[in-house]
Amino acid sequence: xxxxxxxxxxxxxxxxxxxxxxxxxxxxxxxxxxxxxxxxxxxxxxxxxxxxxxxxxxxxxxxxxxxxxxxxxxxxxxxxxxxxxxxxxxxxxxxxxxxxxxxxxxxxxxxxxxxxxxxxxxxxxxxxxxxxxxxxxxxxxxxxxxxxxxxxxxxxxxxxxxxxxxxxxxxxxxxxxxxxxxxxxxxxxxxxxxxxxxxxxxxxxxxxxxxxxxxxxxxxxxxxxxxxxxxxxxxxxxxxxxxxxxxxxxxxxxxxxxxxxxxxxxxxxxxxxxxxxxxxxxxxxxxxxxxxxxxxxxxxxxxxxxxxxxxxxxxxxxxxxxxxxxxxxxxxxxxxxxxxxxxxxxxxxxxxxxxxxxxxxxxxxxxxxxxxxxxxxxxxxxxxxxxxxxxxxxxxxxxxxxxxxxxxxxxxxxxxxxxxxxxxxxxxxxxxxxxxxxxxxxxxxxxxxxxxxxxxxxxxxxxxxxxxxxxxxxxxxxxxxxxxxxxxxxxxxxxxxxxxxxxxxxxxxxxxxxxxxxxxxxxxxxxxxxxxxxxxxxxxxxxxxxxxxxxxxxxxxxxxxxxxxxxxxxxxxxxxxxxxxxxxxxxxxxxxxxxxxxxxx
RNA sequence: GGUCCCAUAGCUCAACCGGACAGAGCAUCAGUUUUCUAAACUGAGGGUUCCAGGUUCGAGUCCUGGUGGGAUCACCA
Numbered sequence: 047x048x049x050x051x052x053x054x055x056x057x058x059x060x061x062x063x064x065x066x067x068x069x070x071x072x073x074x075x076x077x078x079x080x081x082x083x084x085x086x087x088x089x090x091x092x093x094x095x096x097x098x099x100x101x102x103x104x105x106x107x108x109x110x111x112x113x114x115x116x117x118x119x120x121x122x123x124x125x126x127x128x129x130x131x132x133x134x135x136x137x138x139x140x141x142x143x144x145x146x147x148x149x150x151x152x153x154x155x156x157x158x159x160x161x162x163x164x165x166x167x168x169x170x171x172x173x174x175x176x177x178x179x180x181x182x183x184x185x186x187x188x189x190x191x192x193x194x195x196x197x198x199x200x201x202x203x204x205x206x207x208x209x210x211x212x213x214x215x216x217x218x219x220x221x222x223x224x225x226x227x228x229x230x231x232x233x234x235x236x237x238x239x240x241x242x243x244x245x246x247x248x249x250x251x252x253x254x255x256x257x258x259x260x261x262x263x264x265x266x267x268x269x270x271x272x273x274x275x276x277x278x279x280x281x282x283x284x285x286x287x288x289x290x291x292x293x294x295x296x297x298x299x300x301x302x303x304x305x306x307x308x309x310x311x312x313x314x315x316x317x318x319x320x321x322x323x324x325x326x327x328x329x330x331x332x333x334x335x336x337x338x339x340x341x342x343x344x345x346x347x348x349x350x351x352x353x354x355x356x357x358x359x360x361x362x363x364x365x366x367x368x369x370x371x372x373x374x375x376x377x378x379x380x381x382x383x384x385x386x387x388x389x390x391x392x393x394x395x396x397x398x399x400x401x402x403x404x405x406x407x408x409x410x411x412x413x414x415x416x417x418x419x420x421x422x423x424x425x426x427x428x429x430x431x432x433x434x435x436x437x438x439x440x441x442x443x444x445x446x447x448x449x450x451x452x453x454x455x456x457x458x459x460x461x462x463x464x465x466x467x468x469x470x471x472x473x474x475x476x477x478x479x480x481x482x483x484x485x486x487x488x489x490x491x492x493x494x495x496x497x498x499x500x501x502x503x504x505x506x507x508x509x510x511x512x513x514x515x516x517x518x519x520x521x522x523x524x525x526x527x528x529x530x531x532x533x534x535x536x537x538x539x540x541x542x543x544x545x546x547x548x549x550x551x552x553x554x555x556x557x558x559x560x561x562x563x564x565x566x567x568x569x570x571x572x573x574x575x576x577x578x579x580x581x582x583x584x585x586x587x588x589x590x591x592x593x594x595x596x597x598x599x600x601x602x603x604x605x606x607x608x609x610x611x612x613x614x615x616x617x618x619x620x621x622x623x624x625x626x627x628x629x630x631x632x633x634x635x636x637x638x639x640x641x642x643x644x645x646x647x
Numbered sequence: 648g649g650u651c652c653c654a655u656a657g658c659u660c661a662a663c664c665g666g667a668c669a670g671a672g673c674a675u676c677a678g679u680u681u682u683c684u685a686a687a688c689u690g691a692g693g694g695u696u697c698c699a700g701g702u703u704c705g706a707g708u709c710c711u712g713g714u715g716g717g718a719u720c721a722c723c724a
Contacts, residue, residue, distance in 0.1 A: 072664085079667065089666060091704060101704080127704075128667060173724080213724065354722060363650085364720085371722040378724045407651060408719050434653085435717085442717090471686065489686095501660065504652085506717075508659070518686055519672040520660080527686050535683050579663065591661070594671085605679095605688045625683095647686080 048574075049118065049133060049141065050075050053086060056116035060108050065096040077568075083123055084130030085138075085568070091127045101127035135564065139555040142567045142624070149627050150549070154634040157578035158200045163396035166389055167193045168206040170314075170321070171402070174306040175219045176244035178313050178453035180436050180509060181403070181443065184498050187640065188433055189401040190319040191499055191586035194638045199581040204393055207321040208385060211303055212328040217284040219243050220298055221277060222250035232305050238454065240309030243302050251446065253277050316457055318491065318640050323392075325385055333384025335376050338369045341420050362415040369416070382413055383420070390424050397427050399584070404432040404504075431584055434506035436498075451511060460490030460515065467517050473647065485644050489523055492641045496522025499639050500590040520594055522641055525632060528597040529643040531604065532629040537645075539610040539622050547615075548622035557620065562603040566624055569599040573631055577638075586639055593635040600628045 047055075057073045074092070078084040090105045097104040102124055109122035109129050120134040148155050169189020172182060193203045210216075223230070223246040232239045254277050261271035272278070287295040314320070338355055341347040347369065349355050355370040369380050389398055400410065410430035417425035435442065443450045464486040468474060474482060493515045500520070501507045517523040539545040559567070576592035579585070609621040633643050 074664080074666080076663080076666075082667075087667085091666085094704085126667070210724075215724070352722090368722050373722080375722085377722065381724095403718095404652070405718055411651090432652090437717095467686075471684095473684065473686095497659095505660090506653070510659085513658090513673090516659095516673070521672080521686085523686060524672095527684080531684055531687080538683065575663085583663090587661090588663090591671095598671090601687060602689095604683080608683070610683055647684085 049086070049137065049571075052116065052118055053088075053112070053131070056112050056119075057088065057108060059115065060111035061093065061096065064107055064111060065093075067096045069096075078130050082125065082128070082130050083132065084121075085133040086131045088129040088131065089127060090124075090129050094127075105129035135559050136555055138564055138567050138571075139553075139557065139559065141571050142627070143553060143555055145570055146623050146627055149630045154630050155574060156198050156634070157574045157581065159581065162200045162202060164202045164204070164394055165196055165397045165399060166204040166206050166323075166393060166395050167196070167399045167401065168208055169193075169401035170319075171208045171210065172310065173210045173215060174240075174243070174303050175215050175247045176445070177238070177240040177309060179443065179445075180451035180453065180456060183317070183453050183456070183494075184433060184436050184507075185401055185403070186314075186317055186319055187495055187498050188431070188503055188586065190317075191589070191639050192399070192401070192431065192584050194640065195577070195580050195584075195586065195589065198577060198634075198638060204323055204395075205321045206323040206325060206389070208325040208327065208330075210327050212288065212299075212331065214281060214285050215247075216299070216303075217281045217288065218250040219247040220295075220302055221281045221284050222246040222253065223302065224298065225277070225280075226253075232308070238309045238312065239305030239307070240313070241454070243306050243309075248445075250277065250281070313453055313457075316454075316491075318642075325388070327381060327385075330385045330388060331376065331381040333388055334380035334382070335370065335384070337383050337387060337420060338376075338380060344421070346419050346421070357416045357419055359412065359415050359419075362411075364412055364415060367412055367416065379409065379413060379416070382409075383416060386413070386417060386428065387422065390422075390427075395424070395427060397429060398424075399429045399431050401431050401433065404434055406430070407432055431503065433503040436507055436509050439508065439510050439512075451509065456494065457490070460494045461486050462490075463514060464490035464493070464517075464523075468647065477646075485647060488642045488644050489517070489526065489647065492522035492526055492636070493517055494522075495639055495641050496525070496590060499586045500594075502587050503585060522636070522639075525593050525597040525636060526641070526643055527647060528600055529629055529632045529636075530645060530647040532600070532625045532632075533645045535609050535625055536622065536629070539618070542610070542612065544612050544615055545610055545618055545622065548619040548626075551619050553616075553620045553623065557616075560607065562606045563621070563624065566599050566603045566628065569596045570624075570627055570631060573635070576635075580638075589635050589638050593632060593639075596628060596632060596635070600625070600632075 053075060054073045058069065061067050061069060074089045076087050078087045088108070090101055090108060093104050093108070094101055097107065105124035105127065109124060109131070112119040112131060113122060118133055118137045119131050121132040123130050145155055167189055170182065170186050172178060189205070193205050196203050226249055227246060230242065232242050235242060237245070254275055257275040257277055258271045261275060262268060266274070284295060288299060338347060342349060342355055347355055347357050352372040353374065354368055354372040357367045357369055359366055367379065368377060370376055386398070389395060402410070407430070414425050414428055438449060440449060468486060468489065474485065477485065497515045539548060573592065576588055580588040607621060609618065609625055611618050636643055
């Protein structure tokens with residue numbers, strides 16, 4: 047039973063004994079805020095209606111009861127309606143020893159869900175016509191971290207990537223390459239495949255603008271010019287050929303997509319993320335059509351005279367939505383209906399999470415409404431994890447204005463900055479080149495990942511390229527530094543005869559503990575709450591906040607308390623165990639965010 | 648225009664289910680190293696939580712109305 051549960055039970059008993067009431071809702075418990083003395087605080091306003099006494103008197107009565115009967119409360123004070131409880135230090139010691147028992151054998155105690163679920167997390171989901179950018183990075187890091195958090199809570203997670211590998215936008219880069227590429231390949235140009243294809247996507251846009259401009263100058267109105275520009279007509283013709291299975295077009299498509307996948311794989315590997323299941327839209331885009339046909343047969347959808355098929359969403363408060371064009375082809379949402387269904391056919395999913403930007407909020411509401419209409423009982427298990435955009439100081443990233451922050455370039459820059467900063471610090475002179483490069487990668491990626499993941503997913507965030515990303519303060523690097531520091535202490539203690547027994551000796555739970563030691567124990571204890579909150583809210587930001595608080599708490603402890611001191615072996619044993627626990631939890635928390643720790647830096 | 652989201656220190660972000668004097672980091676200023684890694688630690692200054700009402704013992708948080716910003720409402724994806 048946790049400390050909180052014990053307190054709650056005792057309070058309930060106390061209310062029964064003192065005022066003869068049984069309350070149904072949970073007792074409000076919170077950590078005592080610093081200026082006040084105590085560990086946990088109960089807000090007693092809610093109980094005054096039972097006691098018929100002032101908040102102060104009520105608090106005092108409950109406090110007295112808890113000291114007498116709970117077995118873990120050593121003292122209390124009441125300020126206004128707040129009952130501040132001090133928990134016996136032996137209770138804190140016992141929680142720590144319990145934690146350390148697990149850590150000693152390589153397990154970090156985290157929150158585990160009562161019943162494990164099967165969850166799909168779809169993330170990344172790129173188009174195959176351009177390289178990944180900063181927006182994708184937020185998506186990918188969120189998807190990976192959310193998956194890892196759910197896995198650590200005991201759930202079975204399928205990491206999925208739905209690749210948008212077909213459609214008019216893919217044909218645009220294909221036609222531009224065909225017209226202007228002169229057979230250029232990643233090998234011949236030395237360009238990463240996704241960047242090469244992206245180059246032709248840009249080329250298409252330039253050429254298209256050019257042609258539209260000339261047509262307008264030649265007397266056409268804008269709409270007409272846009273519809274009749276030769277390169278656009280060629281792209282459309284290419285899409286028709288693709289859909290008809292034209293061998294030459296398919297070959298070109300396969301070749302160029304292959305380049306893109308090679309490029310993406312490199313980026314994914316650098317980001318340290320992986321997938322269990324790939325879906326390709328070229329293979330799933332027709333599935334939705336069948337659902338629509340069934341819906342039409344069942345009369346849950348309707349057809350207009352021109353042949354187009356619609357969903358009536360009046361009841362849901364939305365406009366009607368077209369699902370099949372009058373020419374019988376499917377639209378974007380139709381494909382999504384199909385893949386949503388496929389996911390549930392393939393896996394027995396309790397939850398299907400989509401990591402997709404908040405610009406698609408409306409799309410997902412409509413998607414669920416249509417699935418409901420089609421009689422898919424699982425429609426409610428779909429969850430859109432809607433995250434905010436990443437903006438620049440100048441505003442939105444725009445590919446046409448060239449303000450997009452490229453993922454690979456950004457990672458390069460992070461590496462370089464890590465290298466410069468580390469070289470300046472001058473602590474790694476004995477590192478081999480390979481070791482040094484590994485370290486720069488760990489530090490650079492950590493700075494980037496933490497910077498993005500510490501922000502509440504839901505919120506729009508700002509990225510300032512000129513200020514780049516910090517390595518001091520509330521950063522991934524700071525947390526890694528704390529880990530490396532602990533490693534250093536443990537390493538040295540491990541080679542000292544008198545101290546190395548910290549790994550085998552047991553600490554007496556009746557030992558007195560100092561303020562910073564207790565603060566650290568409380569932080570360590572808090573990890574279960576943090577992992578619980580992160581898993582239930584699907585928020586890596588909560589893990590980031592925890593990791594930072596833990597690191598800060600350790601640094602304060604480190605500053606004030608000698609850890610490895612041969613003059614006081616029993617004390618050092620305890621502190622080394624504390625340090626080892628902090629290191630293990632930091633490592634675990636960062637791993638949930640996809641961040642690796644260095645042993646030295 | 649309809650719908651949805653957002654607004655907290657100069658800047659970037661916190662604040663669990665409505666709880667105490669709204670917290671960190673960066674930046675600014677002042678300190679700490681013969682001692683376990685100073686990428687650290689300690690301290691100072693910095694706030695009408697966009698505005699106006701309301702609910703409540705208590706509101707940054709909930710409700711109503713404004714202001715400002717963003718997204719979305721295609722036989723685009």
